[in-house]
Structure formats: C-alpha cells, structure tokens
Amino acid sequence: MKRVLVCLVAAAAAVPALAAAPEAAAVPIPPLPTDVLSQAFTGHAARARPMRVLRNPQNPHLAPNGTNSMHNDAYGTNAYAVTGPLGRSLQVRSASYGVSECATIAFDSRGRIVGLCGGLDGFTMRLIDPTTLSQIASLRTSNRDLTSVSNPFTDLCGGTYFYLDNHDRAYVLTTKKQIWRIKVTATGLKHTATYDIASALPGKDCAIATMPDWKGRIFFASQQGRVGAVDPQTHRVRTIRFRGQGIYNSISGDETGAIYVVTDHRLYSVAADRRGAPYVRWSQRYDRGSTQKPGQLSQGSGTTPTLIGKHLVAITDNADPRMHVQFYRRDGHRRHRLVCQAAVFGKGASDTENTLAEAGHGVVVENNYGYTGVQATMLGKSTTPGVARVVVRRGHCRVAWTSKVTAPTSVPKISLGAGLVYVYAKPASNPLDDSWYFTALDVRTGRTVWQQRTGNGIQWNNHYASVYLGPDGAAYIATLAGLVRLADG
Template sequence: MSRRLLAAVVALVLGAAAPAGAQLPIPEVTRGSAPVYVGAAVEPRPFDGAFAVPRHPHMAPNGRSNLHEDAFQTDTVAPGRVAPLGDGTRRTASRLFVQECASITFDSRGQAVTVCVGLAQPTLRVLDPVTLEERAALDLPPRNPLAGTGNPLTSFGGGGYFFLDDRDRAVIPTADRHVRVVQVGPEPSLRQVADVALTSAVADGDSVISALPDWSGRIWFATSRGVVGTVDLASGTVRATPTGEGIGNSFAVDRDGSVSLVTDAALYRFEAGDDGVPRAVWRLAYDDVGVVKPGQTQAGSGTTPTLMGEDLVAFTDNADPMHVVVAQRGREADGERVVCRQPVFRPGASATDQSLIVAGRTIVVENNHGYQLASSLAGGSSAAPGLARVDLDEDGRGCRVVWTSEERAPSVVPKLSLETGLVYTYTKDQGSDAWYLTALDVRDGSTRWKALGGASLGFNNNYAPITVAPDGAILLGVLGGVVRFADARPPHLAPRPAPSRGSAQRAPLLSARCLPRGRVRLAVRSPGVRRATFTAGRRTRTVRARPYAVTLPRAARVAVRVLRRSGAVRRASRRLRC
C-alpha cells in the first residue's frame, strides 16, 4: 500500500465526516488474495453445564442489555438463542459512521441501540438490525481527549459502556461527567428523560468508565481515576468512594447487591451502606508487572471481572506470564480466597484487555499482547496468538489449561454460544490486512470456519465486542462504524430431547427416607456437588461436605437446592408418603 493511499484511508476512517444523511458502506482498500470464507458449516453442539444467569430486574433481557451479555458479565449467549453456524456465513452489511459503534443492545422491538464513539462527539443511535440503516440519532456531549487514558482511541469513557434498562431506556455515562437516561421510542425516537451530574464526586479530567444498576435499581459508576460511586436517579443524590487506583473496565453486579470491580492493583467486593456510600468489603491484590503491556489500555488487569455461578469471580492479573485467577466472592472466604491461578500464553507475550468468557467451570481467555492501532496498517502485522480454555477443577480448587488456539484476535471481546458450542472471535493473521469473524469449537479449540469482515483500517474492531443479535446474526463495531455477519440461511435449533421418564426415576436428585419418631433422612444422589440446602417444612439446613445428607423433622413436602462445582444450580422437591 502506498503512503499516499495509507494516509487517505486513515483520514477517511479517523477524521473525515460522512455526508449528512448518507447511508454508505465502510470502504475497503483491497483484500488481495484473502478468501471470503474458509472452513465448513457445522451442526450445533450445545455446551451444557453452564450456570443459568438470572435476568437483572432493572436491565433489558440477557443478551440485549449490555456489551457483556448479562449483569454477571459472562459473555455467553444463553441456550435457545441462535448464532451463525458457518452455513455460507458472510458480511451482509456495513455502515460508515466514522465512529466505532462498539456497545450494541436491542430494545423490546428488536431495534439495535448503540453508542458510537469517535475522536470527538459520541452519538446514540438506533439502527435497523438487518440493514444497519440509521433510524434515529442523538448527539452526546463531546469527549475530553485528555481524560481517561489520554488517548481517545483507548479510553472507554463517554459512553463506551452503557446499558439498556427494562423500560427501553439507554443509561449512559457521558463525557461531561453526567449520567443521562434516554428513552428509545417506537417511532423510532430518542428523548432524554433524566440527567444527573456526577461532578460533585468526579473531578475535571477524570472520565466515567461505566454505569450499571444493582438489583435494587441503584446506579453504580466507576471512573478512570478510581472513584467508585452510586447515584439515585430519582433524587440526584451522588455518593462516592475513591480507591486511589486506576480503573479501565466495567464491573459485575450480583443479586445480593454487591459489586465486583477490578482496579489496576486489586479485585474488590463493594457494597453500599444505608447511606448509599460504596464500601469495600474486601480487597484482593494481584500480581502486576506495573507496566502497560502492548495491547492493553492500562497498567493492570485488562478484564471486567466475571461472576462464576453462585460464589466465585474470575479475572486476569498483569503478571508475566498472565494468569487467570478465580476467587471466592462472598463476604467471607472458605479457606484461601483464591481457588485458582493458572498461567496462560507465553512469557513476554501475554496480555488481555477483554473480559473472560465464563460458562459453568469453563473459562475462555484471549491474548491481545502486541496489538496497537498501527498494527492494522503495518503491512499485515498482528498481535500475539491466541485464545485458551481454562477449566476449574471439579473440587473447586485449582484449574488447568484444556486447549490453546494459535488464532490471533488482536482486541475483540469474544462470545460463546451455549447453543452452538462455538466461540466467536475476530482475527487478523500475520502477513494479511484482512479481518475475519472466526468460530472456534469450545470443546477442543479447533477453528471451524472464518468469514471475511474486510481489509482496511475501517474494519479494525479496536476493542469492540462480538454481539449476537436476536435474529442470530452477529453485529460488530469497527473503527468505520458497524458490520453485520449472517448465515446464508437463518440458523435453526433442533429440539433438545427431553430426559426419559425412566432415567429420571433411576437417578433422582433428591432421596428421602422416612425414619422412626417423625423424622426424615434427606440426601443428594448426584456427583460434582459443592453445596446442598435441604428443606423440610420450615426447617432448612445447608451441607457443604460428603455425605450430602441430613436428618430433619418429617414434613409433607421436602426439597433441595444443589450448587454444583461447575456453578450450575439444580432444584428438586417431592411429597412424602410415610
């Protein structure tokens, strides 16, 4: 590519403005010999054993609410939702906005709702989810180029993280240190309905990275300079606690009201006091080489922490090599708080700036070491390989690497479809300027197929996530705007066979045996149990070790709630006839 042509592409994607009202595709320079498609279609192979993440009562349904799929930040696409299977998968549309439409949500009518962020002014947009045509737009406050990381291409403040609530309202932390609430209407339309200033707690030059609600509806926020706060949208009351440690990513919210958050130095559990002030319940420091590795946006963990099942949280440290770390997230720890610390990728070439995928006791981590914006221009250079699957041991103590892929995913947030059994990522090979939607088999890490995104700077996703749309297509924010991938034929789901009645009778989860003197013996007959909570009438008892059995006063109805080591929860109940 000539220097003059290279300069023209940079100007087009990073600085030029699309004509008013135009609906233009993202321009390509040339793809050369890069194939449009590699691989073959696959049959869906559901990945079972994942924890059923509850829907947050104050957010849109899981998969529609925020860039990490759910409030637990699992980056898993729930069972029953379709995703591409490689059946003629191709880029079906692209739309040029000269802004990166990274975080994409979907309202109750299926419209794509996104905040597109460029060098200057972010824009809230409503897009047709198939054609990507703009249906409505609202300009947001302009960004301060010196706030956050000091680099507008690596700072996620100003709307990069936002969420869609349960009433089709976009809740956006904006660049002027406010939280704005915008109603998405059916026309479609965008109308601001609330605006709360955070300036009393967030200093000039700081940047609000993310905002999410806890289960009570209180909004939490975090800033690049380490302020953790809460805001009551109704009263405008803001409460905040400084950590003194930088924050580069979002956080996870649990059903018990707690927030899991990682700074450049430590993992925290925060809770709000009666006065709304965030308080650190515990702090877990992690190994850190203390530098911003190539491919990271800050000196520390690059992950938004991910909740695993009922009682664990996963993230990465910033050691060399980097480790996947799993810790107990409760107020009190049963023994050592850290239950797993597994090194991944090669020394001197391991870093991530993406959240982990978590499905049950399976974790998928991506390597971004070496990614820089210029690497998408420098004659086909890329980042270090690859992706890795790490599984927590069945006893919940320790973990191991199951596979490592050599695919190079410079900076995308990958997703795992529990229905197809595929990990979706966005790759760029050494020696090529072509970007590909790439599907890996979660069981063995093998590459099943690739579909070309494009071959220019405009198709660089620059930290944006894979987003699986309600119709099974994939939308992806890129520097030029947004692209859409879909199968040639819409994917369909084969009905799952129900367990046979006979097998259920042979292996009941709950065993109950009547004893003399009005007592009952309850037991769990299942492998891989971490904790069992038995109920007989009004009596409840929790057992955390073998044998998972109790003796309780006899009642007409008995039940058990089982937490597996994988993080999955099962329940069973029965009537007694003694």
C-alpha cells in the same frame, strides 16, 4: 498515529452524511484498492452442539440477559443461550457511519440495535435496524475536548460503556460528567433525564463504566479509582475512592447487591449501605506485574469481572512472565478467597484487555499482547496469537486448550446454543494484506471451525470492540468505520 488518522478520514470521506430521520439507508463500509486479496470463507459449517446453560439471574433493572450491555448481562458472562451463526451460506453485510465505532451495543424490546458510537470528535447514540443496518435515529451525547492531549483511540472517558434497562431506557455516560437517561421509542431516541455526577469527579477524573445494582441504584466507576452510586429518584450521589488506583474496564453485579470492580491493583466487592453510600465488602490484591504490557491500557488486569454460578468471580492478573486466569470466591472469605489460577500463553508475551467469556465450568481468554494501537495491525503485521479455555473443577484449574488464532482486541463471545466461541481474527500476512476474519472456534476443543473474511484494511479493525449476538442469532462486530452483520443464509 497521524498517518492512521489520515487513513481513517480518507476512508470515511466517501460516506454520505446520515440523517437521524427519516431512516438513513445503510452505506457499506468503503473498500480500499487492496480489498480483494484473500479467500472469503474457509473451513466448514458447524453442527450445533449446545452446552449446558448456567441460569444466571436476571437483574430486574436491566433489559433481558444477552441484550443489555457490552458484556451481555450483570454477571458479565459474555455468553449467549441463543444459537449463533453456524457458517451455513453466510450472509455478510456492512454499514458505515463515518469514522465512528459502536463499541457497546444493546437490543431494545423490538430487537433493534441501540449503539453508543465513538468518533474522533465525540459520541453518538444510534438506533439501527438489525437486518439492514440502516440508521433509524441518532442523538449526540458528548463532544471530545479537541484541545486535550488524550488519544481518541484509547480515551475511555464518557463514551465507551452504557446499559439498557427493562423499560428501553439507556443510561449513558458523557464527557460532561453526567449520566443521561435516553428513552428508546418506536421512532427514535429521547433524552429524558440527566444525573449530574460532576461533584463526585473532581479535576480530570471521568466516569468510564456504569451498571445498576439489584435495587436499581446507578453505580459508576471512574478512571481515577472512584466508585459511585446514584439514587435514581433523588439524584443524590455518594462515592468511595481507592487512592492511587485506576479503573479501566467495566463493572459487574450480583443478586446480593454486590458490584465487582477491578482496579489496576485490586479486585473489589462493593455494595451500597442503607444510606446508599458505597462501601467495600472485601478486596483482594493480585499480581500486577512489573510494567504495562503492549496491548493494555494500564498496568493491571484488563478484564471486567466475570461472575460464574453462585460462588465464583474470574479475572486475569498481569503477572510476569505469564498472565494467569484467576478464580475467587465471592463470599469474601479471606483465607481461601483465591480458589485457583492457571498461567496462559507464552512467557513474556501474554496479556489481555478484554473480558473473559464464561464457558461451562470455566472461561475463554484472549491474548492481546502486542496491540499498541491500530498501527500494530497495518501493513500485514499483527499481534501475538492465542485464545485459550481454562476450566475449574473441585478447586483446581487447568488449561483445556490453546488456539493459535490471532485476535488482536475483540471481546470474545460464546454461543452456548451452537457450542462455538466467536473471535475477530487478524493473521499476520504480507504488506498488502490486512484482512480481518470473523472466526468460529469449537468451545470444547479449540479447533477453528470456520473463518469468514470481512474485509482488507484499517477500516475493518474492531479496535477493542466486542462481538455481539442478536436475539435472532445474527452476529455483529463493530469496526472503526461502522458495523458488520453475519448470519446464516
């Protein structure tokens, strides 16, 4: 890992410091000497083939669906109605913000990027021009404890997830066990309120995810298995704890007031009672397997719950020898809660640390087996291939297709307007070729339609960051050294 840190710092050394105001020009992600090896674009431009759009309800306390959080909406669908890049004369732009990965981004009412960016020493909220990628403003939200033994590449505490509400206000977790409310203004970012949740998170526990319910309560989940609800008016905090369990992914919610949480043992439906205190509506144990597999942050499901239509919630388990995509009923009926499940990828080589993406009557899942850190994709190496679509109809599941594309850690996204699945791929190659590719698959067949090379080297690694589509259909992917934008010419 020390070698990796040295490479990243060296790559960032050539990048000038970015000022918060006035607007700082976008500095391209710096190339390495070997960043000239592979073909830039392969395949052919797609013809848009729209899919049926499930009209997921809009949480009234979030920015419009598709713009408010890492997983697009309160349902965690990872699907967009907008038409994404089709591969027509693709225009690729990158910008570096130093060793700083904007893992979660949203889009404000002006269409600008609001990104929470983590570096080796802490976290910064950035306001970014969506076309030029120039930084308009920045606000430091957290510092890391540099005396801690925590690995900054896997530490989720206080800087991975945030959400944007319907008034252009970001709700951001911090390493000081607070939730900051940050107003996105015409010219910058302003810290306007602090919700102190430290009393609910004793010891070394920390908050990792946050999402509002349909009444505007600020829910959060902690690494040591706590789920809390904050009254935004009184700031009162109430929690529930799932002892002996950890939480390593984000949370989802629906219009019934339920918040869906996956621990490394169970799937939970949680809601707030009349006093605002969280309670369990129902829970379901799943097969967590026998060990933490390479590619995961815990021994358990690596997914945020994905809600499908009015009735289903989907996750993956961590079963041996093959992981399953599972569909559960959201009504909490104990006897028939598990609707069906389907095994995906090869025996002894399947896991995921990324959320499912809703695709019509089913989901797309990505194989992350073998990603033990950034070193797993260096010197021509890569992880175990696999992207699959699982469909569910009339209570039965089946694997519709499986692609051999290797996507080490990207959260896949679906453009329902284009009929494409976007992943960030890194095929195995020779020791001098660590090229990364923004890749479009046909959502109906799994066929690779086109691939666009972004660059060669560790600085192009997305390291668990998501693919995003902007309101205009442009695509974005965060890397360890900045942000990449792709749009049709």
